[in-house]
Amino acid sequence: MLQISTRAGAMPASPIRKLVPYAEAAKRKGIHVYHLNIGQPDVETPPAILDAVRNADIRVLEYSHSAGNESYRRKLVEYYKKVGIDVDHNEIIITTGGSEAIMFGFFTCLNPGDEVIIPEPFYANYNGFAVAAGVGVVPITSHIENGFALPPIADFEKVITPKTKAIIICNPNNPTGYLYSREEMEALKTICLEHNLFLFSDEAYREFCYDGAYVSALHLDGMDQHVVLMDTVSKRYSACGARLGAFVTKNKDVYGAAMKFAQARLSPPGLAQILGEAAVDLPDSYFDEPKAEYQSRRDLLVSRLNAMEGVFCPNPGGAFYAIARLPIDNADTFCQWLLESFSHNNKTLMLAPATGFYGTVGLGKNEVRLAYVLNKQDLSAAMDCLEAALKVYPGHIPLSSTTEHAVTF
Amino acid sequence: MLQISTRAGAMPASPIRKLVPYAEAAKRKGIHVYHLNIGQPDVETPPAILDAVRNADIRVLEYSHSAGNESYRRKLVEYYKKVGIDVDHNEIIITTGGSEAIMFGFFTCLNPGDEVIIPEPFYANYNGFAVAAGVGVVPITSHIENGFALPPIADFEKVITPKTKAIIICNPNNPTGYLYSREEMEALKTICLEHNLFLFSDEAYREFCYDGAYVSALHLDGMDQHVVLMDTVSKRYSACGARLGAFVTKNKDVYGAAMKFAQARLSPPGLAQILGEAAVDLPDSYFDEPKAEYQSRRDLLVSRLNAMEGVFCPNPGGAFYAIARLPIDNADTFCQWLLESFSHNNKTLMLAPATGFYGTVGLGKNEVRLAYVLNKQDLSAAMDCLEAALKVYPGHIPLSSTTEHAVTF
Numbered sequence: 001m002l003q004i005s006t007r008a009g010a011m012p013a014s015p016i017r018k019l020v021p022y023a024e025a026a027k028r029k030g031i032h033v034y035h036l037n038i039g040q041p042d043v044e045t046p047p048a049i050l051d052a053v054r055n056a057d058i059r060v061l062e063y064s065h066s067a068g069n070e071s072y073r074r075k076l077v078e079y080y081k082k083v084g085i086d087v088d089h090n091e092i093i094i095t096t097g098g099s100e101a102i103m104f105g106f107f108t109c110l111n112p113g114d115e116v117i118i119p120e121p122f123y124a125n126y127n128g129f130a131v132a133a134g135v136g137v138v139p140i141t142s143h144i145e146n147g148f149a150l151p152p153i154a155d156f157e158k159v160i161t162p163k164t165k166a167i168i169i170c171n172p173n174n175p176t177g178y179l180y181s182r183e184e185m186e187a188l189k190t191i192c193l194e195h196n197l198f199l200f201s202d203e204a205y206r207e208f209c210y211d212g213a214y215v216s217a218l219h220l221d222g223m224d225q226h227v228v229l230m231d232t233v234s235k236r237y238s239a240c241g242a243r244l245g246a247f248v249t250k251n252k253d254v255y256g257a258a259m260k261f262a263q264a265r266l267s268p269p270g271l272a273q274i275l276g277e278a279a280v281d282l283p284d285s286y287f288d289e290p291k292a293e294y295q296s297r298r299d300l301l302v303s304r305l306n307a308m309e310g311v312f313c314p315n316p317g318g319a320f321y322a323i324a325r326l327p328i329d330n331a332d333t334f335c336q337w338l339l340e341s342f343s344h345n346n347k348t349l350m351l352a353p354a355t356g357f358y359g360t361v362g363l364g365k366n367e368v369r370l371a372y373v374l375n376k377q378d379l380s381a382a383m384d385c386l387e388a389a390l391k392v393y394p395g396h397i398p399l400s401s402t403t404e405h406a407v408t409f
Numbered sequence: 410m411l412q413i414s415t416r417a418g419a420m421p422a423s424p425i426r427k428l429v430p431y432a433e434a435a436k437r438k439g440i441h442v443y444h445l446n447i448g449q450p451d452v453e454t455p456p457a458i459l460d461a462v463r464n465a466d467i468r469v470l471e472y473s474h475s476a477g478n479e480s481y482r483r484k485l486v487e488y489y490k491k492v493g494i495d496v497d498h499n500e501i502i503i504t505t506g507g508s509e510a511i512m513f514g515f516f517t518c519l520n521p522g523d524e525v526i527i528p529e530p531f532y533a534n535y536n537g538f539a540v541a542a543g544v545g546v547v548p549i550t551s552h553i554e555n556g557f558a559l560p561p562i563a564d565f566e567k568v569i570t571p572k573t574k575a576i577i578i579c580n581p582n583n584p585t586g587y588l589y590s591r592e593e594m595e596a597l598k599t600i601c602l603e604h605n606l607f608l609f610s611d612e613a614y615r616e617f618c619y620d621g622a623y624v625s626a627l628h629l630d631g632m633d634q635h636v637v638l639m640d641t642v643s644k645r646y647s648a649c650g651a652r653l654g655a656f657v658t659k660n661k662d663v664y665g666a667a668m669k670f671a672q673a674r675l676s677p678p679g680l681a682q683i684l685g686e687a688a689v690d691l692p693d694s695y696f697d698e699p700k701a702e703y704q705s706r707r708d709l710l711v712s713r714l715n716a717m718e719g720v721f722c723p724n725p726g727g728a729f730y731a732i733a734r735l736p737i738d739n740a741d742t743f744c745q746w747l748l749e750s751f752s753h754n755n756k757t758l759m760l761a762p763a764t765g766f767y768g769t770v771g772l773g774k775n776e777v778r779l780a781y782v783l784n785k786q787d788l789s790a791a792m793d794c795l796e797a798a799l800k801v802y803p804g805h806i807p808l809s810s811t812t813e814h815a816v817t818f
Contacts, residue, residue, distance in 0.1 A: 012669070054463040060451060062449055063650055103674070134521065243678045264541070265505070269680070
């Protein structure tokens with residue numbers, strides 16, 4: 001009998017996608033499903049960047065340089081300059097989405113058996129890359145009560161061992177929407193310098209900060225050798241399907257090592273690079289509209305949620321996610337029930353149970369992640385559904401015991 | 410001091426690309442370099458498939474399904490049917506180039522410490538994926554004297570241990586151009602069934618078989634649970650830059666496990682999938698022209714090489730590569746010397762030293778790989794350069810001792 005590998009067995013199924021069959025079944029029954037479960041923006045991809053692909057003069061669609069087209073990397077240098085990051089084109093490797101940049105980080109900097117510390121809840125796919133790389137994920141818990149702020153330095157120090165090699169942050173954060181302050185970024189710097197750790201900084205949502213200033217890991221003085229930036233155009237330009245990201249580091253050893261992984265897979269997607277290069281030439285004002293749109297959606301979402309009995313949702317400072325605590329027994333059961341057994345005016349909504357974003361088993365059981373990637377009318381209708389659902393959900397937990405419940409976590 | 414990972418240190422640099430700086434230096438000196446070093450075809454990408462991308466109606470470039478668009482997978486079922494492979498769209502995962510399909514195979518089927526047997530010389534990047542996955546590559550040597558035919562079953566059996574989990578073949582072969590016969594494929598089947606091994610079959614060059622019939626691993630009866638097909642559109646449609654491949658298996662456990670890796674990286678490139686889907690609708694006659702072109706190039710290349718004193722090049726049955734034995738001391742030195750110290754009418758050529766394609770250290774020292782990806786006029790001019798170079802190369806080894814030398818290896 002042929003066996004799959006142990007690591008394949010250990011790979012987590014996507015917590016975002018595992019409810020998909022239930023959503024498909026609901027749709028087959030004629031129920032409209034509002035998708036707040038996945039970070040797929042509905043914002044239009046800028047036509048100008050799609051036109052750049054349409055108008056490209058291609059005779060042979062050739063391999064690009066393994067680090068990506070030099071012209072695109074040079075363009076990205078301009079882009080990074082605009083956001084206060086000073087890098088050279090030889091410090092950038094173009095990747096297949098932010099995903100590949102994360103993978104390069106794991107394989108380049110970490111040995112099997114090494115550990116990375118990640119504030120939880122965190123982007124669930126870090127788990128997948130960690131399993132693939134044989135690396136242990138050590139979560140430290142951030143809490144809904146203070147909006148998922150960075151845990152105190154003492155919490156990091158409690159779990160640092162000789163195996164600890166890196167800290168991973170996502171800023172602004174997926175799934176919490178939390179935007180790390182200058183002080184929090186400086187705290188991370190202190191830990192990384194003192195304990196000689198890499199800082200993997202996933203900044204996929206950089207353009208979407210609503211309250212407070214965005215501080216990149218590459219804004220931190222003295223951290224050049226420690227920082228690996230993982231970036232993507234997916235959310236920035238609403239171009240998730242392009243699969244175009246970047247691995248950025250000033251550490252020459254890390255860069256050189258990552259280039260060997262980049263060479264093994266030959267080159268990043270070619271058509272997408274044309275799109276990415278054109279995107280840097282979009283006017284700076286391009287972001288005004290999507291950012292204002294996301295912000296107004298956030299405001300609508302958070303106020304609707306907090307107006308529901310027993311619901312608490314901190315106000316996220318960035319990205320387009322929020323985590324809400326609901327008066328429910330079990331988020332996985334609830335999210336499945338929404339799709340399987342509930343509808344309101346023939347509509348329902350799909351949410352991501354927060355359990356999948358925690359590394360600590362048992363956490364997030366009464367929390368869900370909501371991606372505000374729908375227009376306000378649909379978002380409002382989705383909130384109507386949620387409000388109605390909470391009133392009839394069999395596993396509803398009344399307010400007082402919910403509060404108690406929340407304290408437990 | 411921050412350290413890169415051990416596996417990153419162990420990652421081989423690309424043998425195909427490591428001479429690039431010397432080629433760049435030659436070009437800066439005004440010397441024209443004929444690139445026979447890399448499998449980047451000069452054949453035009455079919456305009457119809459680029460037009461499909463140009464004309465696609467895209468409002469939001471969204472993530473696709475992690476397995477790739479269902480419409481594209483269903484189209485690929487039609488394509489595979491044409492080449493005698495009967496698969497369902499739920500047995501296909503669309504990948505980022507053939508590279509990702511290879512990676513999924515390693516990570517899904519093999520544990521760290523497991524071993525794969527690969528007839529050498531072999532596609533060098535298998536080494537990279539093996540290092541990333543912590544898997545040991547066990548080469549068994551095929552020989553230039555019989556055109557790099559499959560080594561006898563006894564050679565496989567000599568190296569099979571309890572750690573052996575898979576055999577990897579590339580058919581038709583990169584770098585040798587060898588096309589495995591029905592009998593050789595049946596021999597592989599016998600070994601895999603007897604020793605319970607996976608057969609990873611990289612069939613990137615399927616369309617380019619000149620002598621004898623192509624036999625896919627999925628043509629073998631009774632091997633459904635053993636075969637993982639690694640495929641790509643790169644060479645088929647001269648679309649290397651698209652980064653579009655496929656992982657195909659009828660083994661449901663392997664498919665399910667690979668899907669978890671596919672979900673972790675979200676989705677394959679979106680624009681490329683449009684191109685790939687359109688490609689299946691190209692008329693069957695599309696391949697006639699590139700195939701005839703490659704075949705006539707092969708004929709030119711092989712006859713020119715064998716007409717040179719001390720040179721031997723077996724006639725490859727497929728793909729667009731040939732390995733030639735040259736009357737030289739050291740292929741790495743020679744290939745660098747061609748770029749650094751030689752020119753003929755202000756021209757030179759870039760070749761891939763065969764050493765990088767052998768797993769056994771010391772083999773391939775007087776062999777080079779030539780990719781016949783240039784038009785016949787350029788190919789002929791490149792052969793003029795090579796002929797002239799061999800006459801003046803300081804490390805030239807006269808015919809008699811070369812023959813001796815060849816016997817040594």
